[in-house]
Amino acid sequence: MxxxxxxxxxxxxxxxxxxxxxxxxxxxxxxxxxxxxxxxxxxxxxxxxxxxxxxxxxxxxxxxxxxxxxxxxxxxxxxxxxxxxxxxxxxxxxxxxxxxxxxxxxxxxxxxxxxxxxxxxxxxxxxMAFGITEPDAGSNSHRITTTARRERSTGDWVLGGRKVFVSGVDAADATLIVGRTEDARTGKLKPCLFIVERAAKGFGWQRIDMELHAAEKQFELVLDEVRLPAQALVGDEDAGLLQLFAGLNPERIMTAAFAIGMGRYALARAVDYARERTVWQSPIGAHQAIAHPLAQAHIDLEMARLMMQKAAHLYDAGDDAGAGEAANMAKYAAGEACVRAVDQAVHTLGGNGLTREFGLASLVTASRVARIAPVSREMILNYVSHQTLGLPKSY
Missing domain, CATH: 1.10.540.10 (Acyl-CoA dehydrogenase/oxidase, N-terminal domain)
Structure with a gap:
């Protein structure tokens, strides 16, 4: 290859x-x-x-x-x-x-x-697995209904709620759960993070049937009055939002890395095929109708990598605000570049692109993951239009 x-x-x-x-x-x-x-x-x-x-x-x-x-x-x-x-x-x-x-x-x-x-x-x-998305709270994290209440007599936390699309729960020793607790001063709910070990009583999970060719399975979680010791709370109860985004920004950067890697894999298979496959006098890669889209896919992946590198640099330098913007942009760019690279690879191989032998067809579904998760491209465009461009919100 x-x-x-x-x-x-x-x-x-x-x-x-x-x-x-x-x-x-x-x-x-x-x-x-x-x-x-x-x-x-x-x-x-x-x-x-x-x-x-x-x-x-x-x-x-x-x-x-x-x-x-x-x-x-x-x-x-x-x-x-x-x-x-x-x-x-x-x-x-x-x-x-x-x-x-x-x-x-x-x-x-x-x-x-x-x-x-x-x-x-x-x-x-x-x-560890990570649970944030809920059946009725996807992009709108303010609608998270998984709540944690603290018992005054013991100091224990009691969690209740549901989570969906949680990767790898069947193999994970614990899941980092995003819940909400009541602010004693305002009465409003605020996000907090809890370590829930797999053996915790009331912690159950069920596999979601996905048409996705991946080793990691997706699960729905049920937290039925899960009792946790006080030390299960991660960090400061009043700094939950800061702590949450300390994990979400790396998630976006790593999703970009995942997408760029997949796009590179698909592109390499297509380039190999285009060099060798001959229909007329020369390999199909000599024809611009084949060569130019592959070149464009390579350019898109390289540009996405540059934004990913910027986001990672800002995060590692401690610039959480700057990293937030760059991480969202990197995830968006990488997701789009990955989908286009995979699609073009399949088209380059023609019918062979849909065979098990060449292994590209399954990537058509897998490549969409980076467009959808952990946040949709539309919500990233909302973020950039509001936070970067200063445009008003429609919601």
């Missing part, structure tokens, strides 16, 4: 970043799409790849060194996910476990929570 590895420049990536990119690409090549397809067909999890990535330090590259991580940031973690995706074997749980949950706990967790969770998240022995 031809390489679509980015031609990085020293101003964009350090030598260490380029070495990390090459090393992860080598790991991805050892597994590849055939491995991921075999895992999906068996209904299993990519445990072997997860363990190898953890052993090499890739899963924990963004987590603090004192807890077994690499001491890097979302910049490094996004490189790992992108390169695995470009090899055809992305690890979706990287978006959730180290990027969202690990980041939130590292930034805001108590000393006890950090000791309990970060080493396991870093070495891959423990994983």
């Amino acid at each position: 031809s390489s679509t590895r980015p031609r990085t420049h020293a101003l964009l990536e350090t030598e260490e970043h380029q070495a990390l990119r090459a090393a992860v690409a080598a790991l991805g090549k050892r597994y590849g799409r055939a491995y991921m397809n075999s895992v999906i067909a068996a209904g299993g999890h990519p445990d072997e790849l997860w363990r190898d990535a953890a052993k090499l330090g890739y899963l924990g590259v963004s987590l603090p060194e004192e807890y077994g991580g690499g001491g890097g940031g979302i910049t490094e973690l996004s490189i790992v996910l992108e390169e695995l995706g470009a090899a055809g074997c992305p690890l979706l749980m990287m978006v959730v476990s180290p990027a969202i949950c690990g980041t939130v706990i590292a930034r805001f967790g108590t000393a006890e929570q950090k000791r309990a969770w970060l080493p396991g998240l870093a070495d891959g022995s423990r994983t």
Whole structure:
């Protein structure tokens, strides 16, 4: 397969970043799409790849060194996910476990929570899921109805509610749940984050039947009077919104990495085919009707990567406000670039693009994920029009 590895420049990536990119690409090549397809067909999890990535330090590259991580940031973690995706074997749980949950706990967790969770998240022995979306609260997080009340006599929290489209609950040791508590001063509900271990009484889940070719399954959660100790609350009860977006911005950046990797994989397959497939006197890649759309797909992916790198840099530098805008833009650009790259790859292969042998047809559905989750492209356009351009809201 031809390489679509980015031609990085020293101003964009350090030598260490380029070495990390090459090393992860080598790991991805050892597994590849055939491995991921075999895992999906068996209904299993990519445990072997997860363990190898953890052993090499890739899963924990963004987590603090004192807890077994690499001491890097979302910049490094996004490189790992992108390169695995470009090899055809992305690890979706990287978006959730180290990027969202690990980041939130590292930034805001108590000393006890950090000791309990970060080493396991870093070495891959423990994983966390993340639950925010609800049946009646998708893009509008203000409608979240999962509530947490505190019992004065014991100090325990009691959670009740439902969540949907939660990835990897069947394998995760715990789920970081976004709930709402009542502000004692205003009486209004405010967001808070809770660590709910899988064995907690009243914590149930059911798989959602998805037409999505992926190893990670989606679940609906039911929290039926789940009783949690006081120390299950992450960070400060009054800083829930700040803590929430500390996890959502990395989620958007990592979703961009996921999409860029998938787009690169599809583009590489199409380029290989266009070089070799001959219908008339020359390979079809010599015809501009084939070559130009593939070139455009490459340009789109490269531009999306630049925005992703900017967002990761701003986040790692501590600029949460700047990172919020850039992370949304990166996710939007990468989602659009991925869909176009996959579509063009399928069209380039013609009928072969729909066969199992070439493995592109399943990506038609998978590529749409980056357009839809974790936030729709329309809501990103709303964000940019309101927050960046200062236009009035319609809602």
